[in-house]
Amino acid sequence: MRVLISNDDGLDAKGIQTLAETLSGDYNTTVVAPDRNRSGASNSLTLTRPLQPIEVREGQYRIDGTPTDCVNLALSGAINDQEFDAVVSGVNHGPNLGDDVIYSGTVAAALEARHLGRPAIAVSLVGNTHFDTAAKVVLFLIKNLIKDSHTLALPPKIILNVNVPDMAYEALSGFKITRLGHRHSSQPAVxxxxxxxxxxxxxxxxxxxxxAAPGTDFDAIKNGYVSITPIHADMTCHSVLSTLEDWAGSISI
Structure with missing residues (x-):
């Protein structure tokens, strides 16, 4: 299976390099990542200038753009005309829990992959130490999600947002399927x-x-579990469609 690896912390970040080293033992991996930290880039694309992929070392490329740029170019065949079966974004330095996913370049890279038809996982370490644990979690998930030699069994248009506690792999409590929690509003500008x-x-x-109630990603992490949250890009609020339709039908221009 050919796996594309990207992130938002930059090509030389410890998280992505640990992930690449771990997955390359079992899969054909290529790393395409921003040339610097692009945390918080969300789904932004660079549309005002050309982008330049540079092979820094064998199978590892840096691009002077966003995480979404990296995945878009790689999946469009711009990186040595390669094709990929799956995409993993991470390991992110720090959590992507609850509302964090709105801003996350790590999650955005996975969403771009799914938009372009590839199964994708976004993975974040809730800390800055045990990147090897997060990489082992990804390897475990891939091995258990493969339905044939080169396809991950994920529903269409869905990515998995995975958050891993910052602890040794053997100390993890297990896995929990979770929903996104919510944070209070951001603190004021400084x-x-x-x-x-x-x-x-x-x-x-x-x-x-x-x-951070039971069932949320925050609660899972607090209790030592790997949090796995299915995410899709449909932002339609389906629960209020009929109410708004009734309202729209009652007014006239």
Missing amino acids: TAHHPRGVESYWIGALSEPYD
């Missing part, structure tokens, strides 16, 4: 010092969750 007195700010940090 004033940044500028040597020339220009008004500058850092975006505020993420807040703690307000919905």
Whole structure:
């Protein structure tokens, strides 16, 4: 099976290199990742200039663009005209829990892969130490999701958002299928010092969750479980369609 690996932390990040080393023992892997940290890039594409894939080492390419750019180019055949059977995005440095997925370049890369017809997994380590644990989790999931020699058995248009506790693999409590929790609103922007007195700010940090009930990804991580959340890109709020249809039918221009 040919696996494309990407991320949003950059080609030289420890997470993606650990993942590539782990998966390459069993699968044909290619790494295509941004040339620098692009955390928070979400689903953005670079449309105002050309992109330049550069092979840094055998089977590993950096692109001066976003995570979505990387997956888009790789799956369109721009990287040595290769084709891929599945895509793994990560291992992200830090969590992608609850509302984090709105901003995450890691999740966006997986969604781009699914949009282009490939099964995909986004994986994040809720910490910054045990990247080997997260890589082993991905290897375990792939081995258990393969339905034939080169296809992952995932529903159409669905990706798996996987978050892994920062602990040794043997210490994990197991796996839980979860829903996304929710965080409080982000903290206020922070004033940044500028040597020339220009008004500058850092975006505020993420807040703690307000919905971390049993069944959420936050709760699974808290209790030492790997959280696996199915995600799709359909943002339609189906539950209010009929209400809005009734409202629209009652008004006139």
